[in-house]
Amino acid sequence: GESVGLHLPTLSVQEGDNSIINCAYSNSASDYFIWYKQESGKGPQFIIDIRSNMDKRQGQRVTVLLNKTVKHLSLQIAATQPGDSAVYFCAVPGVRQGAQKLVFGQGTRLTINP
C-alpha cells in the first residue's frame, strides 16, 4: 500500500524568511498529491494540489514542487507570516481500489519566530 513520510517533524523559521517542507511517497503510480495545513484546534485545510503531469504549481505565496524520479515533493512558503504557524501534511490517494482514500504523512510543525 501507499505510505507517505516527512523528513522533519518540526521546522522553525524567522518571520519573513522562506520555508520548505519536504515529503516522500512510496508508490510510483501515485498521480495526485495534496498539501494540507492544520492550525491549532482546527481540522486540516486544503492548501494546494499537484498532478503528476506537472513538476511545479504555484499558489498565493505557496509553491509545490514534485520530483517523480525520487518520489519527493516539497511545499515552499514565501515570506512567512505568523499565521503560517501550523502543522503541514502531505497526502496521496490510494491507487486502484483505494483511489478515493487519502494517506497522510505525519506532518511537519512549522513555527514562525518574530
Next chain:
Amino acid sequence: DAEITQSPRHKITETGRQVTLACHQTWNHNNMFWYRQDLGHGLRLIHYSYGVQDTNKGEVSDGYSVSRSNTEDLPLTLESAASSQTSVYFCASSESDRVDYTFGSGTRLTVV
C-alpha cells in the same frame, strides 16, 4: 454556505460505555471519512463511505462502527470505549471521484 460539522467538540466518557460522534455535511458529498489523529501517528483512517448504505473499514477500524442512512450524516460509534481510543477524531467529505477532502473541526474524546 455549505459546511461539515462535528459534535460534540469535546467529550469525556468512561471505559466500557458506548459513544457516538456525529458528523453532518451539507455539501451533498457522496464520500465521507472518519480519521483519528494521535501524536506520532498522524491521521489514520477508521471507516469510510462512498454513498448511502455503503460503509468500509479503514486501517484502524477495530472497536468502531459507522452507518450511512442518508447523504448528510456518518455517525461514528465506539461500541465499548477503551482508553486507547482517547484521541481527536476528524470527519471529512469529498465529491465522488475526488480526494480534496473538506474536514470538520474535530471532536476531542477522552476515555477515563
